Amino acid sequence: MVLWGVVSLVPGLTALSEPPMVSPMDWLVWASVPGLLLYVAASVMMFLLHRRRPAAMLISLITAYALLAESMIAGMSQLNWHLSWWEWHILLTLAFVFVAYSAYLQFRREGSSAGLFDSVALSATVRRIQRDYDEALEELVEHVRRGEPLAATRLSGKFRLNEGQAAVLDRAGEALANERELSERLAALVAVSAQTKVGLPENELLTVSLERVRQAYGDVKIALVSEGRTQIGSRDYAFTDGNPIRRDQLLAFPLTVKGNLAGVLEVPIGRTSQDEALAATLAGQLSISLENARLYQELHTLFHQYMSPDVAHALLADPAQAELGGQLKELTALFADLKGFTTFSEKVTPGEIVEMLNRYHTAAVPCILNNGGTIVQFVGDALLALFNAPASQDGHARQACKAALQMQQAAAEIAEEMAWKVDTVEWPTFRVGVNTGPALVGNIGSPELRGFNAMGDAVNVAARLQTLAEPGTVVIGETTYGQLGEGAKVKPLGPLNLKGKEELVTAYVLTEMT
Secondary structure (H helix, E strand, C coil): CHHHHHHHHCCCCCHHHCCCCCCCCHHHHHHHHHHHHHHHHHHHHHHHHHHHCCCHHHHHHHHHHHHHHHHHHHHCCCCCCCHHHHHHHHHHHHHHHHHHHHHHHHHHHHCCCCCCCHHHCCHHHHHHHHHHHHHHHHHHHHHHHCCCCCCCHHHHHHHCCCHHHHHHHHHHHHHHHHHHHHHHHHHHHHHHHHHHCCCCCHHHHHHHHHHHHHHHHCCCEEEECECCEEEECCEEECCCCCCCEEECCEEEEEEEECCEEEEEEEEECCCCCCHHHHHHHHHHHHHHHHHHHHHHHHHHHHCHHHCCHHHHHHHHHCHHHHCCEEEEEEEEEEEEEEECHHHHHHHCCHHHHHHHHHHHHHHHHHHHHCCCCEEEEEECCEEEEEECCCCCCCCHHHHHHHHHHHHHHHHHHHHHHHHCCCCCCCCCEEEEEEEEEEEEEEEEECCCCEEEEEECHHHHHHHHHHHHCCCCCEEEEHHHHHCCCCCEEEEEEEEECCCCCCCCEEEEEEEEEC
16 A cells, blocks of 8 residues: 555656546456455355354454455546545555454454464365364373373464463363263273173173273272282281271272172372272272172072073072962973983992982083073983973974983983993983973972972973883974974874873974984
């Protein structure tokens, strides 16, 4: 504007200092039209940006572009020193002054010239800037979490921050880091709680929990009571009143099981104001987890080994299932006993009888359990297993028959193995009966003592079929055979007259399944 004033006012310097022309030059008028259109387009673009991202600077620019467009109209006459000539200069001046004043106000409010015209940026630029700020904030949080002071000063050069803004950003970063750390520690508590539900062995539970907890709490250490002492490294802890023990930046909490000291938890503190409360919560959760792990182990020893796992798990999940009573349900019953057991028992010692029974049952039980069966009872050399009770099972007849054939194979291997060891006594051989049909399934007994069992014609028929089976064979009922489908090879036995049955029962010898 100063240069324009010089060339316009100094006499004889340029043609602009000469008296004005009588009429404007048409080509100059038309040359001003593109400028007018561009100013109008710029105003519209600024207005659209303002609708998406309202900002005072955008209002200033819209007003400035409108004034500049008016100045183009005023200057189209090209008549120097006329009123329109002065109007042109005044409008130009107002436009720039208005933008400058808005920038000044924003500078006063923000305390920095950085970002005065950020609102004018295109959407792609805004996304890029936001991405840069997100990355910077993540970097800031990590600096704070590592305990590095004034982490925001690292970003001051990149984003042209003044000291006040850097201090504010430091405080914000510290608050965000604390919040994130709190969230991670709470998530670790939830993870430890989840491990409690799955019944892991004690050592595995502590290993998995410790690995997860260290990600959020730092170098956490756990030691169980050994020879009456709770010691971590060279540090020996004696909890007299149950309160935590502080040593420098470490806080030790007692781990208890049923009110008795079971171990010690050592947690580093001093990073956040919630450290002690969160560490106490962690100690309580680990104590619960440890107690549950030991309870599961006791249950496995005292409970699971005396009944089928399906029954044990069902009772653990819903103790109400232990109530007396039952329900009618289709199932497949498998009866098995050892042919020749009486003769064998007469020729050997009681210890050898027990050894023989344990060998056979050790081989037979996995065959049943691996096929989804539930062993209801052992009676001497006999056993009863149910399929589709208490847990529902698709294809229960087929699974029962597979278990029966596998039992015979396992028993044959045992008999062959013992034949050359004890050649004076013939070892017994399994005979198996399998039948499918409805039966009453539930807990039978008294309020003081009860057992899970099944009663009904289908179970009785399975017992009768077992007595008719030749040693080493599996005899199945007609309903069972009908549910086996293709791949089952049988030998018909025809209609049989079973004890306690008025009607004849059709049975088959099952020889193979594919």
